[in-house]
Amino acid sequence: MSSARTANRAGVGAFIGSTIxxxxxxxxxxxxxxxxxxxFFPELSGALGTLVAFATFWVGFLARPLGGVIFGHVGDRLGRKKTLVITLLMMGVATTAIGLLPGYAQIGVWAPILLVSIRMIQGIGxxxxxxxxxxIASEHAPRGKSILYGAFAQQGSPVGNTLSTVCFLxxxxxxxxxMLSWGWRVPFLASAGLVVVGLFIRLRVTESPAMERLISSRRTAKLPVWEVVRSHPGLLALGIGACTIGLSATYFKSTFALSWATSDLGFAKPDFLTIILVANITQILVQPFGAVIATxxxxxxxxxxxMLLPEVVLLPMMFLLIATENYWLAMVGVAVATVPHCLYYAAMAGILAGRFPAEVRYTGLSLCYQLCGTLLGGTTPVVGQFLLGASGSINVxxxxxxxxxxxTLGCMLLLLRRPSYDERDNPGGNGDRSTLDSTAGRVQLG
Structure with a gap:
């Protein structure tokens, strides 16, 4: 199989798997x-019930760094492909289990306990x-295109979000x-069929060339998480900050704003779900251009x-237009505010991946993204709901x-001043260049 065909298959496999x-x-x-x-929380009324439901949502983010450590270790030592098969199965089983879970009316307090437990498994996966x-996508990429191919996996987020929104719409x-008795269960149960499709595609993807070289030369790290913490603590901290708005913006829109608009404002649930759907479609169409721009x-x-500076104006505008309770103004505000952070999100993954050496790349990349999700991204609905309730104003x-x-912008600019370890795109270590030079092929290990 040609290298171009292998790279394209890896990109499509990353996209399909991450979408599911x-x-x-x-x-x-x-x-x-x-x-x-x-x-699951019928005894908690109004805003308190919503806040607790959002807290269970955050539990998945709490578990994600643990998943990054466990599967980062496996991925950096045994291979990217094997790890991705395991995680896909884990997510599919956990999601299907939520769809089968009895509610509080049937099993009492065990319902929320089991919900939180299964959500933890989801988060680890x-x-x-x-x-x-x-x-798996960026390490298969042709020379000079690792950011572009890394965006294949990033595209799974808006497509998965769109499918989710369509289901609930x-x-x-x-x-x-x-809806309360059986309707909400349908998307969770449908996951079982999607996982079968994802496994079929993912099993056909070959191991990444960078990982094959590490295994053949016996250069895999013995304890990747320790190497990341010991040798790259500053990079880890900057990576966490650089992921922030790439993660949290989606939860500002699809989780916090959805609850705010349908509970406190005058929006019907189908109407605001349609607004989110339009924003998701906007992201699907616009996001790939972020990787093209960065390349x-x-x-x-x-x-x-x-990419990011326009968000300083557009994100506040989004909230203010939603607050008008005008359907069309809210739709425009949410869709337009989606553009800056989705362009950035497309490029973010490939940029961040290139900053870690291949032997700890899976662990380092996962920890940056997942710790950010735990500390900043996943807390967005909880913090937003708390700030709104405490202040009574959306301005906070x-x-x-x-x-x-x-x-996000500050951390990424500082991160780009650090050397790149991508042996194909930037072997010379100039953190602010995305072009190839004549020394391509040499890995910088310093």
Whole structure:
């Protein structure tokens, strides 16, 4: 098989697998915003029930760093492909189990206990999935295109989110009693069929060339997580910050804003789900151009600055337009605010992957992304709901969102001043160049 065909198959496999896993993860967030407070926490009324439902949503993020450590270790020692098969199966089984879980009315307090336990398993699975999907694509990429191919895995997030939104948009048209009793379970049970498709595609993808070289030369790290913490602590910290708005922006829209708009404002659930759907479709169409921009521009620092700065204006505008309770203004606000962070999200994975040596790349990349999810991304609905409840004003939530945008930009600009370890795209170690030079092929280990 030609190298180009192998790379394309790896990219498609990363996209399909990550789409399925993100679908599994996002349907939980949507269900938490719409039904879980009544199904699993009926004794907690109003905003408190929503807050607790969002807290169970965050439990998945709490478990994701553990998944990054466990499967990062496996992926850095035994291979990317084997790890991705395991994580796909784990996510599929956990998601299907949630769809079969009785509610509080049937088994009492055991219902939320089991929900949280299964959500932990989901989080561990996704914690190991994301880094592997990025690497199986980017490490198969042709020279000079690792950021572009890394974006294949990134594209799975908006597509998975769109599928999740479509499912709940259709289900929300059911009578309320049917939606609460069985309707919300349908997307979770459908995951079983999607996993079969994902496994068929993923098993046909070959191991990445970078991993094959590490195994053949016996250069795999004995304890990857320790190597990352010991040798790259500053890079880890900057990577966590650089992922922030790439993760949290989605949860500002599809989880926090969905709950706020349908509980506190005058939006019907189907209407705001349609607004989110339009934003997701916008992301699917626009996001790949972020990887193209980062690949084509000579300066990555300039590229990410141009991508993120408009968000300083557009994200506050989104909240203010939603607050008008006008359907069309809210739709425009959410869709337009999606553009800057989705461009950045496409490029972020490939940029970050190249900053870690191949022998700890899976672990380092996973820890940056998953720790950010635990500390900043996954807490977005909880913190947003708390700030809104405590202050009574959406302006405090807007200020928190702006802080996340500026944190992301600052950390990424500092990260780009560090050397790249990507042996194909930037062997000379100039962190602010995305072009090849004549020394391509040499790995910088310093």
């Amino acid at each position: 896993e993100w679908f599994d993860f996002y349907i939980y967030g949507t269900a938490a915003a719409l039904v879980f407070d009544e199904v 996704l914690g190991g999935e994301w880094g592997g999907s990025v690497l 259709l289900i929300s048209k059911l009578p309320e009693a049917d 084509k521009m000579r300066s990555l620092s300039r590229a990410v600055t141009w 939530v807007i200020a928190y969102a702006l802080f996340q945008v500026l944190l």
